[in-house]
Amino acid sequence: MAQAQDNSTVKSPDGQLEVEVLLQNGQPFYRVMHGKKPVLENSPLGLVTNLVNLSGDLSWVGTKRNTIDKRYQQQKIKRSEIHYQANELVFSFINKDKKKLDVVFRVSNNNIAFRYEIPEAGVPLALVVEKETTGFNFPQEAKSFLTSQSKSMVGFARTKPSYEEGFKIEQDISSRSANGIGYTFPCLFKVDDRWALISETGVSGFYCASHLSDPTADGIYSIAFPDKTENNGFGSTGAAIGLPAATPWRTITVGKGLKSIVETTIPYDVVEQLYEPSKTYEFGKGTWSWIMWQDQSMNYDDQVKYIDLAAQLGYKFILMDAWWDKQVGYPRMEELIKYAGSKGVGVFLWYNSNGVANDAPQGPKNKMHTAIARKKEMQWMKQNGVKGIKVDFFGGDKQEVMRLYEDLLSDANDYGLMAVFHGTTLPRGWERMFPNYVGSEAILASENLMFSQGFNDQEAFNATLHPFIRNAVGAMEFGGVVLNKRYNRNNNGGNYRRTTDVFQLATAVLFQNPVQFFALAPNNMQDAPAFTIDFMKQVPTTWQETKFIDGYPGKYCVLARQHGDKWYVAGVNSLSEPLKLKINLPMLSGKEVKFYGDNTDGTSYTKIVKVNKNGSLTITMQPKGGVVLVQ
Numbered sequence: 190m191a192q193a194q195d196n197s198t199v200k201s202p203d204g205q206l207e208v209e210v211l212l213q214n215g216q217p218f219y220r221v222m223h224g225k226k227p228v229l230e231n232s233p234l235g236l237v238t239n240l241v242n243l244s245g246d247l248s249w250v251g252t253k254r255n256t257i258d259k260r261y262q263q264q265k266i267k268r269s270e271i272h273y274q275a276n277e278l279v280f281s282f283i284n285k286d287k288k289k290l291d292v293v294f295r296v297s298n299n300n301i302a303f304r305y306e307i308p309e310a311g312v313p314l315a316l317v318v319e320k321e322t323t324g325f326n327f328p329q330e331a332k333s334f335l336t337s338q339s340k341s342m343v344g345f346a347r348t349k350p351s352y353e354e355g356f357k358i359e360q361d362i363s364s365r366s367a368n369g370i371g372y373t374f375p376c377l378f379k380v381d382d383r384w385a386l387i388s389e390t391g392v393s394g395f396y397c398a399s400h401l402s403d404p405t406a407d408g409i410y411s412i413a414f415p416d417k418t419e420n421n422g423f424g425s426t427g428a429a430i431g432l433p434a435a436t437p438w439r440t441i442t443v444g445k446g447l448k449s450i451v452e453t454t455i456p457y458d459v460v461e462q463l464y465e466p467s468k469t470y471e472f473g474k475g476t477w478s479w480i481m482w483q484d485q486s487m488n489y490d491d492q493v494k495y496i497d498l499a500a501q502l503g504y505k506f507i508l509m510d511a512w513w514d515k516q517v518g519y520p521r522m523e524e525l526i527k528y529a530g531s532k533g534v535g536v537f538l539w540y541n542s543n544g545v546a547n548d549a550p551q552g553p554k555n556k557m558h559t560a561i562a563r564k565k566e567m568q569w570m571k572q573n574g575v576k577g578i579k580v581d582f583f584g585g586d587k588q589e590v591m592r593l594y595e596d597l598l599s600d601a602n603d604y605g606l607m608a609v610f611h612g613t614t615l616p617r618g619w620e621r622m623f624p625n626y627v628g629s630e631a632i633l634a635s636e637n638l639m640f641s642q643g644f645n646d647q648e649a650f651n652a653t654l655h656p657f658i659r660n661a662v663g664a665m666e667f668g669g670v671v672l673n674k675r676y677n678r679n680n681n682g683g684n685y686r687r688t689t690d691v692f693q694l695a696t697a698v699l700f701q702n703p704v705q706f707f708a709l710a711p712n713n714m715q716d717a718p719a720f721t722i723d724f725m726k727q728v729p730t731t732w733q734e735t736k737f738i739d740g741y742p743g744k745y746c747v748l749a750r751q752h753g754d755k756w757y758v759a760g761v762n763s764l765s766e767p768l769k770l771k772i773n774l775p776m777l778s779g780k781e782v783k784f785y786g787d788n789t790d791g792t793s794y795t796k797i798v799k800v801n802k803n804g805s806l807t808i809t810m811q812p813k814g815g816v817v818l819v820q
Contacts, residue, residue, distance in 0.1 A: 196252040199278035201296045206443055208294050208301060210234075210280050215246045217282060217292065220326075221301065223443045228380050232326040232409070234292055236305055236436070238316040243282075243290040243307070250281035250289065257295060259458075264472065265620040265627065265664060265703040266457055267735035267750070273297060273458040279306075295459060299449035301441040302390070302459045309432045318396075318428040323412040323439060325387060325401070327362050327378055331408065334358045334377040334658060334742050337366040338400050341419040341585065346548040348584045350419065351612040352631035355647075356654050358743045362408035371402040371413045374615055375662045377450070377742065384449070386442040388662045390456040390618035393463065394592035396428040396437050398614055412439070415586040421546045424589030437617065440662075447657060451737035451748065456662045457621040466624035468605045472703035472731055475499060475506030475537065480635055480668055480708040482678050487516045492525055498711045500532040502726050508537040508579055508706045511551035519569075526573045535576035537609065537706075540566075542580050542593070549582040549612075557597060567604040577607035577627065577704070586614055598623040609666055609704060616663040620703075627704040628666035632659050635668040635708055639676045642684045649688055649763035649813040650743055656699055657742045667700045669693070670707045670725065672717040680712055688761075688813045690721050690793040691785045695815035697728045698750055698759035705730045720795045724785065724817070728757065738772050745810065747772055758782075758818040762810035769809045777820060778804035787814035 198209045207222040213231070221229040235244030255277040262270055275297035282290045291306040307316070335357060339350035352373055357364070359379075366372055375388035387410075392398050402413040414426045428436075438460070442453045476499040478486040486492075492509055499507045507529060513522060526536050541554035556566045557580055570578070580597060583590055594610070601608045602625045610616075611630040619626045633651060637644040644651075659665055670693050676683035686693075697707070709725060729752040738758065740746035745768055747760035756776050762768045767789075777800040784798040789811060798818075800806045808816050 196254070196278070199276050199294050199296050201298045202274050202276060203298045206296055206299060206301065208296055210292065210294070212247065212249060215248070216244070217247060217280070219294070221441065221443065223383055224445060226381065226383060227328055228383055228385050228443050229441070230326045230328060233322045233324040235290070235322040236318055237320050237322070238318050240313050240316055241284070241286070241288045243284060243288065244322040246285045247282040247290065250283050252281065253279040255279070263457060263621055264731050266454065267452070267701055267732055268454055269731070269733045271454050271458065273454070297455070297458070299442060299444045300453060300455040300458070301443070302438040302455055304438045305436045307430070307432055307434050314432045316430050316432065317425065318430060318436070320414060320427070321412040324409050326409045328380055329362060329408060331362045331378050331380045333360045333362060333364065334379070334654070335360065335366070335372040337368050338371045338373050340368050340370065341416050342421065342547070346550065346582070348547045348549055348582045348612055350586070351584060352615055353633050355633065356651070356658070358654070363404055363406060365403050369403065370416060371400050373400050375658055376401050377658050382445055384444055384447055386450045386453070386658070386661060388440050388456065389437050390440055391437040391460045391622070392591055392617040393622065394588065394595040395430065395434070396591065397426070397588040398586035398591060398617065400586070419585035420587050420590055423546065424587040426587060428588050447740065448737040450661055451656055452735055453661060456618045460618040460622050462624060463622045464599060464602060464624070467602050470607055470625055470627070471505065472627060473505035474502070474730055475504050475508055475704065475706040476502070476709060477508045477510065477668060477706040479510035480639060481673060481676070481710045483639070484512055487512045489517055489521055489525060492517065493528065494711050496525070496529045496532055496534050498709065498714070499534045501714060502709070504534065506535050506537055506576060506704065506706070508539065510539040510579070511541070511581070513538065514553040523573050526575060530574055537577040537579055538570065538575055539579045539581060542583050547582055547584050558593060560596065560600070563597070563600055567600060567606060570606060571604040575606065577609065579609045579611060582612040583610065583614065584612065590614070598626055601625055607704065611666070620664055628664040628702040630666050631663070632665055632667065634666070635671070638671065638684065638686070645684050645687050649692065649761060652696055652699065652761050653740065653744055653746045653763045654742050656746050656748060657740070660701055664702045665700055666702045666704070666706070667696070668706050668708060669700065670697050670709065672713040672721055673710055680710070680716060689787045689791050689811065689815065690718060691787050691817060692761050692813060692815035694721060694724050694785060694817050695759035695761050697725065698757045698817065699746065699748055699761065701732065701735070703731055718793065720785070721793070736776070738774070739770055749774065749776065751776070756820045759815065760808070760810055761815040762812060765812050767809050767811050769807065771805055771807045773805055774800055775804040777818070778802055780820060782818045782820050785817040787811040
């Protein structure tokens, strides 16, 4: 029998989104409505620890209401000024041993965030969360847009999971994952004319990261903890907590249409900065030799060429990738860093995250996974003026690995270093939590264009997914914008690029990350159209505002982003035929803009167009092509 207290419902400020909590035979459940339409049916709540069961035999204790109203600024995400308003309802339960569980729901317009809080209630004060019963019960007609969780200790040098699996779209709600171990966050669902994006935020060293299980036969997904084989089998799969404790926030973004999904800031709204920045960090663009010239380019002379390219483009950074320790060496690296500084270019250095959890041979290794080695290395970097690190090959979501991320970021901040992660997990609110965090891969990124012609064939399809799923909840360091026609050093061999030049320019706007290392090569200064280089010199990496214009995951996407007093509108088309759209751009009403587009033969051009006084403009995007408008 279901029990619901009178005070069991919490709504968003606009009244459209509603969460109801009820108790059924001692088991708590919640359900979600948007505009009176069901998005989630009765979905279970609760967790199980090694000593206390907080998933069943529960009784209501009471509820408490709060109003959340806060403003904050954040340079590194899709919007710089955020006003978060939400209604909060805390549901309190006790089990048969009088141990208490609070379930906190915050409901803002189009967003739900909820978590568990366990207060002190006598001993025990130290627990291990072994599993959660948290579930997501979608109506049977729902469709999913998901990427399967990878098996662990597979792939290159046993480095997975690295959040680099492909997506399956418009699956039935009961579809099983490719590997039988569930789906990676974030997870997008379509329920009739509503959309829902599920993820989590606020994960630090105090908990493990999680994902969604495979669904039950009737379509219920649950929170799943890391597999025991991750990280070479080292570390617990659960979370060790000391009371009082709170879990990470689970987030559900809901809307009629995709605007709320693309524009959400919920991963940052419910977390706080964990420490003060040791300096004012500057974000921007960089060059990167590895993507086109590969491992052999990690030598002194080739890095000088890419430093010079960064200086020509007016970029702030160069990323020097794997093997620099062997192929350049520390003494000559000090010379390179000094040379880069003389050109106004800051250096990011690549590091292997560890030498104990996988077989990745690339160096420098054994420099980042212990505090003594890490601080010694970071002191050397600080003395030589290094701006940041790129740390690679993590391969796991256990609490042990989350502690490593937190320690890396905290120590890097002490030495004035920014951090980018590759071969990595999804960032979960880290842009706000860690002031020196500047991006993660956690996607099938640009390196796969070098490795696989098949990935080039799918590039446009994948690009139309990321703004709705992966990049909707966190910074995404893709390493793209390829102006080579071919994937090799001389632009005359290797895989073929299938997308147009303007498609590539559009991804510089579509893919959001505060520090972008683009795949431009020195030869592009001569062999790419001059207007593409001019655009890449000007395009920013930080934004004051982001607006969804039009699109559908896997088909096409058009976004508008504002930097200063300029608006950038970017679109890509993955369809096999031209796509004609009438788009509404009220921010550009009556204005002349620079238009970048494609001809039917795949060549690209630029011209001046005027947006009519009503803010509408008709555009055509060619197959695997794009458009860009710049105010």
